Amino acid sequence: MMCGACSNENAFKQCFMAYRNRERCPPGSFTEEEKTSCMTNCPPGSPDLTILSFQNAFHGRTLATLSATHSKAIHKLDMVAFKWPMARFPQYCYPLDEFKCKNSEEDEKCLAQVEDILCQYKKGNRPVAGIIIEPIQSEGGNNEASPCFFQKLQKLAKQYGAGLIIDEVQTGCGASGKMWCHEHFNLECPPDIVTFAKKMQISGYFHTEEMTAKETYRIFNTWMGDPGKVLLLEAILKVIQKDNLLCLVQKTGQKLKCGLLELEREFCFLLDSTRGIGTLLAVNCTTPQLRDEILKCLKQKGIQCGGSGTRSIRLRPALILQEQHADIFLDRFRSVLQCIK
Amino acid sequence: MMCGACSNENAFKQCFMAYRNRERCPPGSFTEEEKTSCMTNCPPGSPDLTILSFQNAFHGRTLATLSATHSKAIHKLDMVAFKWPMARFPQYCYPLDEFKCKNSEEDEKCLAQVEDILCQYKKGNRPVAGIIIEPIQSEGGNNEASPCFFQKLQKLAKQYGAGLIIDEVQTGCGASGKMWCHEHFNLECPPDIVTFAKKMQISGYFHTEEMTAKETYRIFNTWMGDPGKVLLLEAILKVIQKDNLLCLVQKTGQKLKCGLLELEREFCFLLDSTRGIGTLLAVNCTTPQLRDEILKCLKQKGIQCGGSGTRSIRLRPALILQEQHADIFLDRFRSVLQCIK
Structure with a gap:
């Protein structure tokens, strides 16, 4: 097809x-x-x-x-x-x-x-x-x-x-x-x-x-x-096997999810409902307007991130995303949330 | 798309x-x-x-x-x-x-x-x-x-x-x-x-x-x-322009169509209804069985040709087909028809 x-x-x-x-x-x-x-x-x-x-x-x-x-x-x-x-x-x-x-x-x-x-x-x-x-x-x-x-x-x-x-x-x-x-x-x-x-x-x-x-x-x-x-x-498929990317996704996904949950606790009036498996992750923003504003600010900090549903931020990184990249994302996400706060 | x-x-x-x-x-x-x-x-x-x-x-x-x-x-x-x-x-x-x-x-x-x-x-x-x-x-x-x-x-x-x-x-x-x-x-x-x-x-x-x-x-x-x-x-598109392929299609198509009409006259008990524009040509065989038989014999002579509808032979050559190629096709088609006759 x-x-x-x-x-x-x-x-x-x-x-x-x-x-x-x-x-x-x-x-x-x-x-x-x-x-x-x-x-x-x-x-x-x-x-x-x-x-x-x-x-x-x-x-x-x-x-x-x-x-x-x-x-x-x-x-x-x-x-x-x-x-x-x-x-x-x-x-x-x-x-x-x-x-x-x-x-x-x-x-x-x-x-x-x-x-x-x-x-x-x-x-x-x-x-x-x-x-x-x-x-x-x-x-x-x-x-x-x-x-x-x-x-x-x-x-x-x-x-x-x-x-x-x-x-x-x-x-x-x-x-x-x-x-x-x-x-x-x-x-x-x-x-x-x-x-x-x-x-x-x-x-x-x-x-x-x-x-x-x-x-x-x-x-x-x-x-x-x-x-x-x-x-x-x-x-x-060869690269996925050779570089053990499924394992990497599990590790990076875990790091990202923990980080999102932490941000959710820290900014509980802005974020909720962290969810997903592997790197297929998302978190909700309180309102659709807030979601769009966060996405815009993330972009200004070099993070290309998409929305889905009415008020979700959806993560869909490439399989090669590593833990240090997750850290960069989480840091910049935190600084955006701090500014909005 | x-x-x-x-x-x-x-x-x-x-x-x-x-x-x-x-x-x-x-x-x-x-x-x-x-x-x-x-x-x-x-x-x-x-x-x-x-x-x-x-x-x-x-x-x-x-x-x-x-x-x-x-x-x-x-x-x-x-x-x-x-x-x-x-x-x-x-x-x-x-x-x-x-x-x-x-x-x-x-x-x-x-x-x-x-x-x-x-x-x-x-x-x-x-x-x-x-x-x-x-x-x-x-x-x-x-x-x-x-x-x-x-x-x-x-x-x-x-x-x-x-x-x-x-x-x-x-x-x-x-x-x-x-x-x-x-x-x-x-x-x-x-x-x-x-x-x-x-x-x-x-x-x-x-x-x-x-x-x-x-x-x-x-x-x-x-x-x-x-x-x-x-x-x-x-x-x-560049090749189509440079090699004037639209003109070639018109010439080769004309040659093919004339040839098919000639074969149709010669083998009127086997073929009818030559039709089409350019090289988008077809001719009908008297029966679906005869059509399939002709296609098989053409293949044995190195000509890959398709059927369409119930009893048509459909020509869909590449744009680069030249008049001498049309001659080869028509010759082999004639010899197949002669054998079947």
């Missing part, structure tokens, strides 16, 4: 094929009615299947992935969308240790909504063929969900025959301290599909054996990949 | 924005209801606009472009689709000179259907915001339509406020003997959008001033292009 959106588009297609194929006997036996009706976008050939996504999710800006994206109105205004369902993504209180019980209730509330949608849409003959989710919602505000949430989500997906797509476009390739962020979740078995792009140089997805289409050419484009980019990826 | 499908996806988005913006007073003033409803894929924020496409068209395999694609069932089976309308694409009798009257009737029949759809969908509150069409339907069988058909189609599009998207992904960048195939149609004014990819190394689209969105970031991706490919394109 060519970009994150394309990977997700094709992951959706893979889910539709797998879902319909399980309904067929024998698999792969298309009826004449299916072959004719699909040519004019009508069922049964073009079935009314759906993809379940989450509030604040970002999965791309092609029309189908945009139908599963719910982060900013300006992305979606005026765009024709599939009428696909959306569930609540857990919103935790921080620090996690202090709010274990409340956050666990939040998980259950969100999972109950997921189950309700899976059930209602099945009854309404618009079954959910795929569930797409980010391991950490990036564009939507660096929102994380617990391993327990993901484990239970996977069980629900299996129970209702929906493919579970983990969108690792932003979180994949090491920034969580593991190659894939979902490795932190101790899932019972691998997700049905894992999509990737960005740091990976090329984009695409892994999928389980059961998701494989029986026929050739059903997932295909004439472009057929960019060999030059595969060479780049190979070199990058 | 990254590929032909992405270009067309974003061209659709541009049409939706332009259509909705014309309905707004002042333009760009989104209502609170629009901002809220779009987040759950509901109107009015996610409006029920449509894209009109043509029978046998191919515009890509992401879900939205696939909804505008109608060439092969295997591309579309099991895929969720937008319920967008499809009109008949002209199917001409050959040679064109002999069937002027009949083919002109065919144009009118197709245009009447287009107008009927534009009218019905407007009445049904699912207005057509964009019409997408290939200058020569490539994947669908190298089907051409007359300049007159395209001129009238443009008028209809303007009359009903639909953007006209000319998909030059396969036909663009010189193979018609002009840089863009639609330049052969003497349109009254430029098409609203022209999409490109493939030979262009990068993909994207040109559009008219009126199609421009007032707000920033509405068409956007984080990838932001591949500068290396722009350098490749620059070098290719």
Whole structure:
């Protein structure tokens, strides 16, 4: 594939094929009615299947992935969308240790909504063929969900025959301290599909054996990949191994997170909710205006940092960031906060 | 953009924005209801606009472009689709000179259907915001339509406020003997959008001033292009100019077309309907089986040639094909036909 959106588009297609194929006997036996009706976008050939996504999710800006994206109105205004369902993504209180019980209730509330949608849409003959989710919602505000949430989500997906797509476009390739962020979740078995792009140089997805289409050419484009980019990826993977960058990310991430927590204590009227895994970190500012002001001041001190969600500062450093770089960042962040204070 | 499908996806988005913006007073003033409803894929924020496409068209395999694609069932089976309308694409009798009257009737029949759809969908509150069409339907069988058909189609599009998207992904960048195939149609004014990819190394689209969105970031991706490919394109464009390749395509194309017409006369029980512009040429075989047999024999003689539609042989040589290469092809094609005869 060519970009994150394309990977997700094709992951959706893979889910539709797998879902319909399980309904067929024998698999792969298309009826004449299916072959004719699909040519004019009508069922049964073009079935009314759906993809379940989450509030604040970002999965791309092609029309189908945009139908599963719910982060900013300006992305979606005026765009024709599939009428696909959306569930609540857990919103935790921080620090996690202090709010274990409340956050666990939040998980259950969100999972109950997921189950309700899976059930209602099945009854309404618009079954959910795929569930797409980010391991950490990036564009939507660096929102994380617990391993327990993901484990239970996977069980629900299996129970209702929906493919579970983990969108690792932003979180994949090491920034969580593991190659894939979902490795932190101790899932019972691998997700049905894992999509990737960005740091990976090329984009695409892994999928389980059961998701494989029986026929050739059903997932295909004439472009057929960019060999030059595969060479780049190979070199990058070698450096990740040789320089033990996953370990470095864990160390630097730990240093950054501790530093952010310290700043949060020191400037508790400005910052809250430090969160994340590896270097996929974020902290909230009290208001969106304060966030924008801090980002501006950081830039003036040579720190390029992005916002996400309504009031988060999101860290997305390169894998080569070392502990001494974390110190530089934390020092300059502190001096910005002192000025604002 | 990254590929032909992405270009067309974003061209659709541009049409939706332009259509909705014309309905707004002042333009760009989104209502609170629009901002809220779009987040759950509901109107009015996610409006029920449509894209009109043509029978046998191919515009890509992401879900939205696939909804505008109608060439092969295997591309579309099991895929969720937008319920967008499809009109008949002209199917001409050959040679064109002999069937002027009949083919002109065919144009009118197709245009009447287009107008009927534009009218019905407007009445049904699912207005057509964009019409997408290939200058020569490539994947669908190298089907051409007359300049007159395209001129009238443009008028209809303007009359009903639909953007006209000319998909030059396969036909663009010189193979018609002009840089863009639609330049052969003497349109009254430029098409609203022209999409490109493939030979262009990068993909994207040109559009008219009126199609421009007032707000920033509405068409956007984080990838932001591949500068290396722009350098490749620059070098290719220089060669096209320096070696006068458009002129060469015209000459070689003429030679190829004359040769095909000669073969068609010689083997009238095997071949018919030679057609096309520049080197975007094709000829029909009597049956799909015969077509596949001929392609196999050509391959054995060192000629890599593709099929399209149900029984067409489609020529898509590189721009550097010279008249002596055309002679080699025609000679080997003749010897294959002689063997089959």
